[in-house]
Amino acid sequence: MNDMTSKIFSGPVTFLKSAPKLEFLPDPIVPEIAFAGRSNVGKSSLINALVNRKDMARASNTPGRTQELNFFDVGTPPLFRIVDMPGYGYAKAPLKTVQQWRYLINDYLRGRAVLKRVFVLIDSRHGIKEVDHEIMKMLDTAAISYRIVLTKTDKIKASEREAVEVDTMAKLRKHVAAFPDISVTSAEKRGGIDDLRDAVLEAVAS
Numbered sequence: 001m002n003d004m005t006s007k008i009f010s011g012p013v014t015f016l017k018s019a020p021k022l023e024f025l026p027d028p029i030v031p032e033i034a035f036a037g038r039s040n041v042g043k044s045s046l047i048n049a050l051v052n053r054k055d056m057a058r059a060s061n062t063p064g065r066t067q068e069l070n071f072f073d074v075g076t077p078p079l080f081r082i083v084d085m086p087g088y089g090y091a092k093a094p095l096k097t098v099q100q101w102r103y104l105i106n107d108y109l110r111g112r113a114v115l116k117r118v119f120v121l122i123d124s125r126h127g128i129k130e131v132d133h134e135i136m137k138m139l140d141t142a143a144i145s146y147r148i149v150l151t152k153t154d155k156i157k158a159s160e161r162e163a164v165e166v167d168t169m170a171k172l173r174k175h176v177a178a179f180p181d182i183s184v185t186s187a188e189k190r191g192g193i194d195d196l197r198d199a200v201l202e203a204v205a206s
């Protein structure tokens, strides 16, 4: 990580707004980087680690914590925005709610001209599941660039981590819009956060 990167991420980061529906999206005036993934995968926690704030994005043990699109401005005036998304594929929420989240997520992802890249988070204990595969296919079809990020690597052994890295790399080669590299992270232990910051800035500049 260079000086520029640390300067940007240790500078001002402010919550802009929550959008429960598409009509509440902020004006598309700066690049956006979205964090997507299954419910409870660690999206909000990783955003907090990224910007080095404890409770910037609301994280919780209860799956389905993030229910809206939350926008965070990085820099004043903002250089770019980070978007914390509701989780997809949370089976315990009412079906209607899950469908509403899915529409919101898909409509945002497909229709946002300023969206530079989606960071698709995958729990390193589980690897890519069917529901992840579905969203990856959707992103491929819509030609939206995305990067796979393994989360919670503090919860597995180094050997398991290597195995899931190899497996994930093999799977993403079949996806046209997937960035040909993955990020390996632990929000808890701050593992891979510096590299993730570089990856975010690389996406912003792309």
Ligand SMILES: Nc1nc2c(ncn2[C@@H]2O[C@H](COP(=O)(O)OP(=O)(O)OP(=O)(O)O)[C@@H](O)[C@H]2O)c(=O)[nH]1
Binding pocket: 037, 038, 039, 040, 041, 042, 043, 044, 045, 046, 058, 059, 060, 061, 062, 063, 064, 065, 066, 067, 085, 086, 087, 088, 151, 152, 153, 154, 155, 185, 186, 187, 188, 189
């Ligand atoms: N051990 C460990 N736990 C983590 C890590 N990241 C997140 N968690 C925990 O996983 C749970 C879910 O984290 P969140 O950040 O709320 O997950 P989310 O993807 O935003 O969840 P939703 O908003 O419900 O979709 C919380 O209890 C976190 O403390 C990590 O790197 N390591």
Ligand SMILES: [Mg+2]
Binding pocket: 043, 044, 045, 058, 059, 065, 066, 084, 085
């Ligand atoms: Mg969340």
